[in-house]
Amino acid sequence: MSASLSGIRAAIIDLDGTLLHTAPDFHIAINRMRNELDLAPVGIETIERFVGKGTEHLVRQIIGLDYDQPTVQERLTPALDSYHRHYHAINGDHVTLYPQVKEGLEALRAKGLRLACVTNKPVGFAVPLLEKTGLAFWFELVYGGDSFARKKPDPYPLLQVCKAFGLEPHQVVAIGDSTNDAEAARAAGCRSLTVPYGYNHGQPVQEIDSDGIVSTLLDAAHIISG
Numbered sequence: 001m002s003a004s005l006s007g008i009r010a011a012i013i014d015l016d017g018t019l020l021h022t023a024p025d026f027h028i029a030i031n032r033m034r035n036e037l038d039l040a041p042v043g044i045e046t047i048e049r050f051v052g053k054g055t056e057h058l059v060r061q062i063i064g065l066d067y068d069q070p071t072v073q074e075r076l077t078p079a080l081d082s083y084h085r086h087y088h089a090i091n092g093d094h095v096t097l098y099p100q101v102k103e104g105l106e107a108l109r110a111k112g113l114r115l116a117c118v119t120n121k122p123v124g125f126a127v128p129l130l131e132k133t134g135l136a137f138w139f140e141l142v143y144g145g146d147s148f149a150r151k152k153p154d155p156y157p158l159l160q161v162c163k164a165f166g167l168e169p170h171q172v173v174a175i176g177d178s179t180n181d182a183e184a185a186r187a188a189g190c191r192s193l194t195v196p197y198g199y200n201h202g203q204p205v206q207e208i209d210s211d212g213i214v215s216t217l218l219d220a221a222h223i224i225s226g
């Protein structure tokens with residue numbers, strides 16, 4: 001359990017694996033893409049290991065299970081096109097909210113924190129997904145993996161939130177499920193908290209260098225103060 005975090009004025013919250021269990025959507029879209037490429041379906045656990053570093057990384061890893069690197073390079077564009085088409089068609093249909101997400105967002109706002117969502121998912125998928133699941137309401141800002149030239153674990157998107165909110169990085173906490181969130185936060189100078197239930201590339205969350213593990217977003221709200 002983590003110590004309390006004080007002097008916090010805003011929270012940057014990750015999407016996949018933190019707000020929503022999106023792996024079932026990824027699973028369906030990836031296997032529809034694989035079917036178009038004449039590849040056999042893969043299990044959801046395989047997909048969960050590759051979520052967190054954006055769409056191109058996911059598709060590269062998934063076709064890399066079958067193809068050598070030159071072939072991955074050659075087939076990447078049609079594979080991405082296929083994946084985007086299938087993901088767009090089902091985005092949000094098979095996702096579930098993790099426990100205490102809405103309660104956590106409400107409690108963070110009740111403490112006067114400003115909220116941003118920073119995800120490595122393309123912003124064109126993230127915004128409709130947040131709208132469909134009733135989460136968009138909570139966030140003043142949403143940045144995706146393609147909002148800037150650099151994505152998490154690079155600190156750039158987090159620093160853009162700090163700038164937009166007029167806050168110093170140490171006044172901002174990033175909450176996420178993977179090393180990408182914690183590394184981005186460290187590099188930005190933000191505080192960070194980790195939830196244990198998402199996708200961390202198959203690695204134990206205890207190995208993540210953050211300011212602590214919280215069981216839910218509501219638990220995070222309990223240890224954060226302004």
Ligand SMILES: O=C(O)COP(=O)(O)O
Nearest residue numbers: 015016052053054119120
């Ligand atoms: O699309 C992904 O790789 C997931 O992104 P997120 O965990 O940063 O929301």
Ligand SMILES: [Mg+2]
Nearest residue numbers: 014016017177
């Ligand atoms: Mg995540």
